[in-house]
Amino acid sequence: MNQPVTSETYAAQVRRLADLSDRVRTQRAEAHTWYDQQCAAAERAVDEAAEQLRYAEREAAEARELVERVDAEAAHLWQALRARLGAGARRLGDPPGPALSATGDPLLLLHGVRGLLDRTRQPGELPASTNPLLALCGVLGAVLMFALGAGARALGTSNGGDLAVGLPVLGLVVTLLGPLVGLAPAKLLADRRHAVLSPRPVAVVLGAGLVTTALLLVLTR
Template sequence: MNEPVTSETYAAQVRRLADLTARVHAQREEARTWYERQCAAADRAVAEADEQVRHAEQELADARELQERVDAEAAHLWQQLRGRLGVGGRRLTGPPAPAAGAEGDPVLLLHRVRELLDRTRQPGELPGSVNPMLVLCGAAGAVLAYGLGMGARAAGVGYGGDLAVGMPVLALVVTLLGPLVGLVPAKVLADRRHAVLGPRPITVVLVAGVLTTALLLVLGR
């Protein structure tokens, strides 16, 4: 037969059960707290990952936009360079591919290229070494105008009538404009040398033309 349980043993068992219940409840609370912390950490990690993805997507979009802008600007500058090279630039195809391992801000590099093209685009004045050719241009223009004037006089004499009166006047005007005719070949010379026909070259051409015209008029009397 089973022996009866004493009140002291029963009380001890109840205390033990209460203690175990308290420990289980504490462990459950600890597990619940740990779980909530893990969920919160996971939510923060997901939010941070989403933010990083959005940031990366924005950087990618900005990089693509910058690439398109750089490619367009590079193509434009390359076209300007081909235009500056003239006939030699026609042999060039598209702009060169990006160099491997190139560093630096592409916008800054393109800005420097643009400044360089702007400086080279601005032509200088013809050097003093071409003064003999300028003198020749002025003299040739004066001779040409004088020849046209002589032809006009001859035509007036040949046809007679009103032309005999008007053609000498026209011939004189053409002859006096001879110094200005020399500016035409001088401008061609300046364009071929990628220079401007400034005040000094113009003065050289006009002085040579005026002197040649005066000499021809004196000799033609």
């Protein structure tokens, strides 16, 4: 048979049970507190990561805008350089790509390039010393077109029929265009000298071409 439990032993067991219950409640409270702290820390970490992500996205968007702006400005400056060089710009090719070793603010670098282009020599007028070359352009253009016109007239005369009527008219038109043809080599000359065809060079070319055409027409009558 079971031995009866004394009151002292029962009281000790109750106290022990109470102590264990207190320890369990304390540990449970500590566990809940630790869990809440971990959840709060995780939420803070998620919020910080989300903020960093938004910041990175803003930086990426700003970087893309900067790249597009730099590319557009570089292309514009490259076209300006090609315009300054004239006919020699064909050797430049396409705009160069970004330099991997470049440092500093690209907008400041582009601003410096823009200032350098602004300080370069603007296309001026051909000097008076080129007048003989300009006159020669007019003469050569007139002679070339007169020869083509004479060939058309001779071809019409030799064939007869409708060609005998149309080709002489075409030859006359071609001959009269002679002074204008001289402007093409004159433009090449101006491009090589980084200059523009102002009214004076154009007048020299046209004057020489008109005089040459008139003389040729008079001499071949």
